[in-house]
Amino acid sequence: MSIWSYANPVKFLALSARVQPVLWGAAGGCVCLGLIWGFFGTPDDARQGSTVKIIYLHVPAALMAINAWFMMLVASLIWLIRRHHVSALAAKAAAPVGVVMTVIALVTGAIWGQPMWGTWWAWDPRLTSFLILFLFYLGYIALWEAVEDPDTAADLTSVLCLVGSVFAILSRYAVNFWNQGLHQGTSVPVATGGRTVADVFWYPLLISMVGFGLLFIAMVFYRTGTEISLRRAAALRARSDGKA
Amino acid sequence: MLPELGKYAAEVISAYGVSIAMLLALVVLTLRRGRRARATLRLAEQEAKRDG
Numbered sequence: 358m359s360i361w362s363y364a365n366p367v368k369f370l371a372l373s374a375r376v377q378p379v380l381w382g383a384a385g386g387c388v389c390l391g392l393i394w395g396f397f398g399t400p401d402d403a404r405q406g407s408t409v410k411i412i413y414l415h416v417p418a419a420l421m422a423i424n425a426w427f428m429m430l431v432a433s434l435i436w437l438i439r440r441h442h443v444s445a446l447a448a449k450a451a452a453p454v455g456v457v458m459t460v461i462a463l464v465t466g467a468i469w470g471q472p473m474w475g476t477w478w479a480w481d482p483r484l485t486s487f488l489i490l491f492l493f494y495l496g497y498i499a500l501w502e503a504v505e506d507p508d509t510a511a512d513l514t515s516v517l518c519l520v521g522s523v524f525a526i527l528s529r530y531a532v533n534f535w536n537q538g539l540h541q542g543t544s545v546p547v548a549t550g551g552r553t554v555a556d557v558f559w560y561p562l563l564i565s566m567v568g569f570g571l572l573f574i575a576m577v578f579y580r581t582g583t584e585i586s587l588r589r590a591a592a593l594r595a596r597s598d599g600k601a
Numbered sequence: 602m603l604p605e606l607g608k609y610a611a612e613v614i615s616a617y618g619v620s621i622a623m624l625l626a627l628v629v630l631t632l633r634r635g636r637r638a639r640a641t642l643r644l645a646e647q648e649a650k651r652d653g
Binding site: 388392396397401406407408410411414415418453454457460461464465468469471472572576579580582583584586587589590593594596597 | 604605606607608609610612613615616617619620621623624627628631632634635638639641642644645646648649652
């Protein structure tokens, strides 16, 4: 079966109903295990003390804040090219999850930065691009709400998503591009695999990252179903009003 | 029982508190909005059936 068959809302909802119980269970299990293990079962870092425990929240949230935007980008491109409504609704459904992940990353970063850097905030390339990404999330959500016609809203938000992708990329690679600022480079470079995190911190961090990822996917499935329900209800009401 | 967090206890606990509260709020609001949307759809389908 082609992946495009899931552009049919009925097929998408059937798939969603099958995978969601597993996704929610695995997400809850991994998030709880990763955070509990990280908080209770890992030692303090020699230089950072107990603040190292913030890594189990900060890194997974930052990772998902950026990846959520990339998922929205792919869904937006599918909408612009193939006009599949489910993909536009999936992008819309992902945005509030992405914005919460961004806020968690910004807040935990500030709380972590204060004792380590001596400041809550610095206009560092990575922090600044992350803040701009947060503003793009707000703009994206506001644009969906502001435009009444859903197809026009999907078009405009898709273009906004393309533009915002620059800042999603900068959020991830700003350290490499400018090689300055307070924020350290990534501890988990996916491309090279040369992580700088010791095993004792890495395993709970990995579980937490997997948990945040699964939680994002579970919520996007559920929220896309919500958007499909609202769209269908509006269409039925419009048809009834047209007959009356 | 909390682990020994030393002089950074306030920072660590507040980071966990804020993050977990936000995640829980997101899940609860997501589920509540979903239930309302599905109820709205059921009602619209019933009305559509009734109106023929």
